[in-house]
Amino acid sequence: MSALRRHRRLTAIWASEPGWKGWFSTVNHTDVGRMFLATSFFFFLVGGILAMLIRAQLATPHSAFAGPEVYNQLFTMHGTIMMFLFAIPTFEGLAIYLLPKMLGTRDLAYPRLTAYGYWCYFFGGGMLLFSLLAGIAPDGGWFMYPPLTGPIYSPGINTDFWLIGITFVEISAICAAVEFCVSILRYRAPGMSLDKMPIFAWYALVTSLMILTGFPPLILGSVLLEVERAFGLPFFQAELGGDSLLWQHLFWLFGHPEVYIIFLPAAGVISTVIPVMCRTTLLGYGWVVAAAVALAFLSFGLWVHHMFTTGIPHMGLAFFSAASTLVAVPTGVQVFAWIGTMWKGRPELHLPMLHILGFFVTFVMGGLTGVMVAIVPFDWQAHDTAFVTAHLHYVLFGGFVFPILAAIYYWLPLFTGRTRFFKLGELAFGLIFVGFHGTFLAMHWVGLLGQRRRIETYDAEAGWTTINLVSSVSSFVLAIGLAMVLLDVLLHFVVAVRGRRNPWHAGSLEWAMPAPPPAYNFASLPVVETRDPVSSDPHLAVRLARGEGWLADPALDRRETLTVEPSSGTPEYMVIYPGNTRLPIVFAAITGLFFLSLLIKVYWLTPIALAGIATVGWRWVWSLAQPVDLGPQEAGRGERLPVSGETDRAPGWWGSAFLLAADATFFGSLLFGYAFLWTVAPGWPPPELLEPSLLELGVGLAGALVASIGMRIAIRGNRSRGTGVAGLAVALTGTAAAALAVASLMIRVPAPAGHAYDATLFVLGGYALFHAALAGLMQTFLIVRVRRGFTSPARRAEFPIVCLWADYLALVTILVLVVAHLPGWLA
Amino acid sequence: MFAGATLILAFVLVLLALAFRPRSVPPDERGQTRFWIIGLGLGFSMTILAALLAYGLTVGERLLPRDSAETVAVRAVAERWSWSFGYEELPGHVTENVLHIPAGRPVDVAITSVDVVHSFWVPRLAGKLDAIPGHVNVLRIEADAPGTYDGLTAEFNGEGYEEHEFLVIAHDEADWQAFLRGEAP
């Protein structure tokens, strides 16, 4: 088969539907990545316009431009959009687009989930955008401290838009994170062991693990606050045993890792771009990996440094002050590794490199002011002033926007297959750099003079007028610079000339394919022997197109790729992807309906939406049905591999494991909240404790164990006789018993709206009940599968997946019942 | 602190600039790793940060309120958008938006809130401390000289945030005694 014929054949198999209709049914990572990036830059534009409005308001004292009602929405939405609708989605989009290409595979682990995540982001972002246009946007500041955002002081719908819209958008982050973890660990080119992974993949892996553990506390906080607002269950009201500090803990437990979730992908870009721009390799690859991992962990020990002024005992603050200084060490290691790389090679001042230099200057300054505010006494003065605002912009703009601009210009030739024609970018960089520093240096200064953040105006006597004016004027220079980048990129798509492949002479695999990339990425999958496969074999692209790698034969008209053992990179099994489908957008729309019903308080719609979610979810999984045993398949290079449905650890199992890690963090945060309220909140112990019930506890614990054991019987039955129905029926009975026990707990809670204790128990019970329903649905699904003949001793992959969820249910049920009954017994 | 930060920034910028000088580089990756990563990344960063942390912790510890016979106790209760202040030595007396303290004596302000989270901040006297519903936080302040000091709320609390201010009046000993006798100035 000639390279051209193979290209046509593969394109027919992998391509999306032509035209705009393709947007709604595509599951291809290149398409979805582009859609993600386009949408996130749209939101960057919106957030930027809000920033301009803020600066216009603050340019002069007593400005009548916007009253507090509008101004509060402006700054809240500016922060919210930049954090949740720009920064995180940009990482997701970039990683979705790049990862499979860099890892030498054809798509991410769950193509339909990629698309689902995008549509959740699209609809959730749309909700927030609507609130902004309708003038009912959130106005409590982007970190939404209750009681200000609680039902009493913010009765309007504004806050609900934030809580519900952001939670909806977070789904896409969680989906993407699960998908990246599985893809990076398993979906790589054969031979790509951990030490040969492109450095960007390491950063993306670390970032994804952080999203899985960092976002659940925020989702929990949002759920609790929304439940308090909508149904009156008190969690944050002091007079009913709640504590507003709980929100601060949950929020910053997310909020600080968030900063590094934003910075690490950018650091991945820097670590990728600098060596190429300097014609060398990264200095200290292993050190940089270790530094990234260390940074990820340490960033979870920083959250209280946002709460230095809340009256926490000084030793408690000292732990976090110490961790906040220590976190600068791995950052320093990376910065010096990058400078060392530049010394090792010969830096060339291409446009991406300019932005990297902009990063260095800005980020180092942001890091230094960061170390200052890590020092408790300094923070007591600087906290909540414009100094902190300026610091965080130095870190985020320096640590994210400059690297992303570098990334845009670095990968643009790959995106479009063209070279730049107009040289607007260099001028734009100059304006951005000057404008940014003008804006935010001034803001540091005015903050030290005592200007608080979030004030809508100030007196002329304060003496801040000139500084604010400088800041505002500079911010418009910055905006013009960014607008020029936008223009440059748009012109690039329209009028630039076709360029050659791999213009930077980079060594990573995304350059071993035609540009713009075909839908299937690689005509055959490469065999990786070094960290820079394209450098060590300049003809790699041609050889892959000729079909000299794995999976070169498109004869079976299937979307195929293969997975590897995580650490060594030896091929393990083959994956056959589903094709184009509208299921993701439909699923996301129904998910959106669920959130919408909660937002506009049309509660009869909620169960309908939930039923819809279950139905579509069922179809989603059902469509992966494999009617017959396939046995080992031809994988090229004379090797045969089993298909994923005929293994014990299919992609679904890995995805479930990572999703459960996030789920467990959510549950852990809930338990933390329970313990926190018990020890710190005023008004505890509660007036009335739950009456312990041996029967409830016994039924629940027995049910949990039976559900777990039943699944093991089912696995064994399927393996020996090809049927697991008996075991599944046992497991389902156990699940039902567990559900019964936790439902009884929820009913017996004395007064859910009367005290935070009762409210917390109610939510704990609800959490367990939800998991029982989920496990029950899975078990029923599997029974139907078995009865219809879609399983066999070989086609066994779904059993371990359901077993995993049953085990988690058992764990949750036992813990919930025990922590609910314990206080009653001890009393 | 700012001088140190400027020095470090200058150091990094010089290193960056030197990377662009023309030169022939010896391919000694091991030595470079040792110099850049172990020497600068680990050694340099950790030395500076350890010193800074030690300094911060000591200062913070010294700022902690210590018991002393001289201490005056007052209460500050925040509410949108006003402050009311009560005095241990003058039970029942409440002042709105003006806090009276004696100059030259340590004052413990017990801060709380009846509605949302606020923050008590008198920039010239001390750092800030939050007023949180259901909690009482104690801040030690001390005015060296009699006079008037501006106070601010430093945690966003809704539409009246910008105007949410108060005054601290530090009295000399005679005035303070007069205040305590109820002869309010």
Place this chain on the structure above:
Amino acid sequence: MTDVLRILVAPLVWLAAFSGVYGLHGVGCAFGWADVELLSISLFRVALLAAWGAAVLLQLSLIPTLGSNRFGSAAPFVRRTSVALAWVGLVATLWTLLPVAVMSACD
């Protein structure tokens, strides 16, 4: 997959110890344990120091374990990285929990 766990284990232990000691400190202050004294040392301080010491010992033991042939990785890259991160865990434990020895407990 075990290799990924080898890389993550030491920082995970740090995170657990850090959260644990912070939690212990919070609970102790909330319930007034700091005022219970024995031979003029607060028992609470002793408990905090013991927790810190245990965490340091655990981290110390991880370094040779991850470098050993029995428990360490077969891949040299993973072994080096996991040992480096074991050192990170040790330093982080010493550094971030140092306040239990030098700060006043509940003020």
